[in-house]
Each structure stands twice: as structure tokens, then as C-alpha cells.
Amino acid sequence: MSDVxxxxxxxxxxxxxxxxxSICVAGLCRVFKRHGINVAPFKPQNMALNSAVTPCGGEIGRAQALQAIACGLPLSTDFNPVLLKPSSDMKSQVIIHGKAVSQLDANTFGDIKQLAFAKVLQSYQKLLQQYDVVLVEGAGSPAEINLRQNDIANMGFAEAVDCPVILISxxxxxGVFAHLTGTVNLLSASEQARIKGFIINKFRGRLSLLQSGLDWLENYTHKTLFGVLPxxxxxxxxxEDAIDVESVTEDSQLKVKVPVIPRISNHTDFEPLKWHPKIQFEFVPAGQSLMGADLIILPGSKSVRNDLSYLREQGWETEIKKHLRYGGKLLGICGGFQMLGQSINDPDGIESQAGSTPGLNLLAFSTTLMxxxxxxxxxxxxNLNHSAPVSGYEIHCxxxxxxxxxxxxxxxxxxxGETYTDGVISEDKQIMGTYLHGLFEKKDSLQSILYWAAEQQIVCEDWQDVRESELDRLADVFEAHLNIEAILQIAMSNKR
Incomplete structure (x- = not known):
């Protein structure tokens, strides 16, 4: 361990x-900020298809973007120096300090430490110099025996920088007690000592019914329970990853369906629609129908040609064209936008095997991956209705x-400051496509798109305001149910 x-x-x-x-770090970030602490998030290595773009044009995991917002900070690639974006079950794109630098397959995944760990430590040191406290998020579990040798995301990182750990389950x-004790027991002696205690997450019911188990846990492990979150x-x-395929509301002015393709990316685009009280929103899994929607949205994809083939295998191409014949609206975002055209060409094998795939042929354009x-x-x-303002971010080849x-x-x-045009609106205004992620987050742009889709006014609110309110709600719960003073004492101490 180094003093550096x-x-x-x-x-x-x-x-x-x-x-x-992810949510624990976001909640603690907001709590620390409330206590006047200059705090920053950090995740050494993330694997996710939901990402965000920093002001300087770098790419980081969506969870770290949320955590930065909780801290009141602009996005930075130092918050997530290594991002892995799977393009198949056997291959991932490697993004270091916001830029794609390599591809790793299942046979070379162990090279990640040699490839990236120095960059991880560089970002971490930079944050330590800029902020009072750095709140670090692990990845998966620290007890993945097969990954320990090349670990840079959990105890491999914590041991290298001498960082205290709280374990959440x-x-x-x-099986929460088995998860906690089993994880600790699979760690080395120094790693076990590094764990200062536990947080139990997502408890339903009366806490008194759990108390005997909590007492046993502390007595057995000789570690502190910092609290039980409801x-x-x-x-x-x-x-960050999970997709809820359940519809949120039946009291709707608009029915929206999004097909769940295997490499769907940035599905967080749809949170403002999913939670809108007047929108019946549905992620449609394999084997189910897109019919019955007022609006179908084709989402982003990390492997557009393969996901387009999957869409066809599900019979969704036929349903999309029937939907259009019946007067329904269609929106494509990023990879979904590319699918609307005549062809998708990948001559250099950027996302998959080199080649070309016919598009849905709904609009006269083609896409080449670069x-x-x-x-x-x-x-x-x-260029819709009254030229409503729009903002968002682009992530595409x-x-x-x-x-x-x-x-x-x-x-x-x-x-x-460079200006240019984006996307397409069909001549009959039934189809739209755009490269912009995040276009539903601002009230004016969302209301304009919903008016196009529903042909009636649907009142909206800024998603940024909703997110801020929810972060405050999360922090309120943390303050009520966790021993924040004890957590602060561990985080603010230089003594490990």
C-alpha cells in the first residue's frame, strides 16, 4: 500500500x-453534500450499456452521471475511468478516460488490469486532490473467485489504495445473512479487516421481526451494522441495467411500446415516459406484440445489425409496418434511427462481423459505421410544431x-458551437428519427413530441426536477435509517 x-x-x-x-453511493453523495462536504463519486470499472456524455465529449457509466448530479458536479471521465460496453456475449468495447481504446473478448478479459489499472489510479489520485471525500462504487461482488487475480473493481482496488469498505446486500x-457472511468468509484476512460493516437494503415489514438476525450478524462477524434501508x-x-417490462399506468392519454432488443443501450432515455402519469409505457420482451401502441420507439443499440436481425426474428418488423398502415407513430433513437433507413453498413467490423444489413426501408437514407x-x-x-427547444447527447459510430x-x-x-442538423421527420410526419439521447428530459421538448404522437396536449414536467426531488427523497431515507455519523467518521478519516 502506498502513501500516495x-x-x-x-x-x-x-x-x-x-x-x-449505485443507489447507495448516489444517496450518500447527496447526504454528504447536505453536510457541506465536497464529495465526488468514483467507479474504477463499470460494465454497462447505459452511458452518459461529459461536457468535454467523454463517455462514462450512467450510474456515475447520476451520482455526479447527486454531488452537484458536472460530469467527468475521472468519475468512471474504465467503462466496458458489451457488444456480444463474448466481446466488450473498452473505454478509458471517456474514449474507446480497445476490444476485449472472453479469452483476453484478464488483460484489463494491465491495460487499465494505471489509468484508474491516475483518476483516483486526481479526485483525492480535488475533493474532501471520494465515494467509490464496486462492481458485482468482491467474492468472484475466478476474477480475483485481475480485479481492479473491488478489493483489488481497495487494497491497492487502502480504502475502507462497507458491504451492502x-x-x-x-438469504441476506448468507450473502453477507459468505462474502466476508471468501475474502482474505486483510480484505475482511477492510470491511467496516454492513448495510441491508430493500427491507419490507416490521424491523423488530428482523432484530434477532441483526444482533446475530454483528456478534458473528464482529462488524457494525450501519442500518437497514426500507x-x-x-x-x-x-x-443502471435492469429493465422493468411491466406497464406503469392504465389511466393514459398515450400508449408507448419499446421492443427490448438484446443489446439495448441507454434505455434510461425512457424514464420520463415510464413514470409519466398519463402515459401507458411498456418495454416489450421477446415473444410479445408491439401492436396496440399509439407510439412505437426503437431504442439505441450497441450492436445495431444484430439487433435489427433479432427484431425481424420476433416478427416486429411486420408489426411496425402494420402499425404505420393503421396510422401509428414511430420514433427511432440512435441505433433505432439507423434501423429506419435502407441499409446499415459496417465495412470495418466496428460492432460485429463486417458486412451490410438491409434496414426497415421506411426512409431514404443509409448508415455506415465508422x-x-x-x-x-x-x-x-x-423542426416540429413550434420549434420547441431540445437538448441531449450523442453516442454513435x-x-x-x-x-x-x-x-x-x-x-x-x-x-x-458548431451547428448542424440531426435526424429526420418523414414527409407525412408519421416517422421521426434522431441521434439524440435524453431528448425527453426537458419539459418543452417532451410536450412537443407527445403532442406529435398523441395529437393532444399532455402536460409534462422537467425530468431534472423529478430527479433532484428523488435524490432528496433518497437522502431523507438514508438520514433516517442509517448511522450517518458513523459512516462520515469512516469516510473522513485518513486512518484505515
């Missing part, structure tokens, strides 16, 4: 994936060209 990393930090690791690490899954219903915060990825934050105006693009979806300007 002598700083104030705390790491949240989980007994499993989806144990609550989801009681709603069942199950929070309808938490309107960006999900080696250089477009990463931009943009704002401008839509595709360059689209064709006469249909002479009727663009929007005119936008990127971070450095």
Missing part, C-alpha cells in the same frame, strides 16, 4: 450485482446520409 493514496474515501461493495451499490432477494416504492432514478465514435452534448430546436435527411428532426449546436 493517503486520502479520504469510502467504498461501497455489494454481495451481488444489483444489490444497491439486498434482503428482498432472500424498500422504496416508485423510486424515479435512472436504473471507427471514430461521436460523443457530444448538444442543444438546439426541433454511424454516419447517416440520404435525401430523407433533408427534412431533419432538429438543428443543434455542440459544445464548441
Amino acid at each position: 493514496f493517503n486520502g479520504r474515501s469510502l467504498m461501497i461493495q455489494g454481495t451481488t450485482s444489483d444489490a444497491g451499490k 439486498d434482503i428482498d432477494r432472500g 424498500y422504496l416504492q416508485s423510486l424515479k432514478l435512472d436504473a 471507427p471514430h465514435k461521436q460523443l457530444k452534448q448538444v442543444q438546439g430546436n426541433m 454511424g454516419v447517416s446520409r440520404g435525401p430523407a435527411l433533408n427534412r431533419p428532426f432538429a438543428k443543434v449546436a455542440e459544445y464548441h
Whole structure:
């Protein structure tokens, strides 16, 4: 362990994936900020298809974007120096400091430490110098025996920088005491000592019924239980990975369906629609129908040609064209936009095997995937209704060209001031496509798109305001149910 990393930090690791690490770090970030602490989030290595773009044009995991918002900070690639984006079950794109640098397959995944760990430590040291406390999120579980040798995301990182750890587990899954004690028992002696205690997440019911188990846990492990978090219903915060295929409301002015393709990316785009009280929103899984929607949205994809083939295998191409014949509206976002055209060409094998795939042939343009990825934050105006303002971000390798693009979806300007047109609106205004993620987050743009889709006014609110309110709600729960003073003491101490 080196003195170079002598700083104030705390790491949240989980007994499993989806144990609550991301939300725990986001909640603690907001709590620390309330206490006047200059705090920053950090995740050494993330694997996710939901990502965000920083102002300087870098790419980070969506969870770290949410955590940065909780801290009141602009997005930075140092918050998530290594991002892995799976393009298949056997291959991932490697993004370091916001830029794609390599591809790793299942046979070379162990090379990640040699490839990236120095960059991880560089970002971490930089944050220690800039902030009072760095709150670190682990990945998956620290007890993955097969990954320990090349681990840079859990105890491999914590041991290298001498960072204390709190272990979180989801009681709603069942077996929480086995998860916590089993994880600790699989760690080395130094790693076990590094764990300062536990947080139990998503408890439903009367806490007194759990008390005997909590007492046993502390006596058995000789570690502190920092608290039990209740199950929070309808938490309107960006999900890192999970897709809820259930519809939220039946009292609707608009029915929206989104097909769940295998490499769906940035499905957090749809949170403002999913939680809108007047929209019946549905993620449609394999084997189910897209029919009955007023609006079908084709989402982003990390492997557009393969996902388009999957869409056809499900019979969804036929349903989309029937939907259009019956007067329904269709919107494509990023990869979904590319699917609307005549062809998708990948001559260099950027996303999959080199080749070309026919598009849905709904609009006269084609897309070619290029080696250089477009990463931009943009704002401008839509060419729809009353030229409502729009903002969002681009993450794509595709360059689209064709006469249909002479009727663009929007005119936008990127971070450095360059203006250009984006996307397409069909001549009959039944189909729209855009490269912009996040276009539903602002009230004016969302209301304009919903008016196009529903042909009636649907009142909306800014999603940023909803997100801020939910982060405050999360922090309120943390303050009520966790021993914040004890957690602060661990995070603020240089002594490990």
C-alpha cells in the first residue's frame, strides 16, 4: 500500500450485482453534500450499456452521471475511468478516460488490469486532490473467485489504495445473512479487516421481526451494522441495467411500446415516459406484440445489425409496418434511427462481423459505421410544431446520409458551437428519427413530441426536477435509517 493514496474515501461493495451499490453511493453523495462536504463519486470499472456524455465529449457509466448530479458536479471521465460496453456475449468495447481504446473478448478479459489499472489510479489520485471525500462504487461482488487475480473493481482496488469498505446486500432477494457472511468468509484476512460493516437494503415489514438476525450478524462477524434501508416504492432514478417490462399506468392519454432488443443501450432515455402519469409505457420482451401502441420507439443499440436481425426474428418488423398502415407513430433513437433507413453498413467490423444489413426501408437514407465514435452534448430546436427547444447527447459510430435527411428532426449546436442538423421527420410526419439521447428530459421538448404522437396536449414536467426531488427523497431515507455519523467518521478519516 502506498502513501500516495493517503486520502479520504469510502467504498461501497455489494454481495451481488444489483444489490444497491449505485443507489447507495448516489444517496450518500447527496447526504454528504447536505453536510457541506465536497464529495465526488468514483467507479474504477463499470460494465454497462447505459452511458452518459461529459461536457468535454467523454463517455462514462450512467450510474456515475447520476451520482455526479447527486454531488452537484458536472460530469467527468475521472468519475468512471474504465467503462466496458458489451457488444456480444463474448466481446466488450473498452473505454478509458471517456474514449474507446480497445476490444476485449472472453479469452483476453484478464488483460484489463494491465491495460487499465494505471489509468484508474491516475483518476483516483486526481479526485483525492480535488475533493474532501471520494465515494467509490464496486462492481458485482468482491467474492468472484475466478476474477480475483485481475480485479481492479473491488478489493483489488481497495487494497491497492487502502480504502475502507462497507458491504451492502439486498434482503428482498432472500438469504441476506448468507450473502453477507459468505462474502466476508471468501475474502482474505486483510480484505475482511477492510470491511467496516454492513448495510441491508430493500427491507419490507416490521424491523423488530428482523432484530434477532441483526444482533446475530454483528456478534458473528464482529462488524457494525450501519442500518437497514426500507424498500422504496416508485423510486424515479435512472436504473443502471435492469429493465422493468411491466406497464406503469392504465389511466393514459398515450400508449408507448419499446421492443427490448438484446443489446439495448441507454434505455434510461425512457424514464420520463415510464413514470409519466398519463402515459401507458411498456418495454416489450421477446415473444410479445408491439401492436396496440399509439407510439412505437426503437431504442439505441450497441450492436445495431444484430439487433435489427433479432427484431425481424420476433416478427416486429411486420408489426411496425402494420402499425404505420393503421396510422401509428414511430420514433427511432440512435441505433433505432439507423434501423429506419435502407441499409446499415459496417465495412470495418466496428460492432460485429463486417458486412451490410438491409434496414426497415421506411426512409431514404443509409448508415455506415465508422471507427471514430461521436460523443457530444448538444442543444438546439426541433423542426416540429413550434420549434420547441431540445437538448441531449450523442453516442454513435454511424454516419447517416440520404435525401430523407433533408427534412431533419432538429438543428443543434455542440459544445464548441458548431451547428448542424440531426435526424429526420418523414414527409407525412408519421416517422421521426434522431441521434439524440435524453431528448425527453426537458419539459418543452417532451410536450412537443407527445403532442406529435398523441395529437393532444399532455402536460409534462422537467425530468431534472423529478430527479433532484428523488435524490432528496433518497437522502431523507438514508438520514433516517442509517448511522450517518458513523459512516462520515469512516469516510473522513485518513486512518484505515
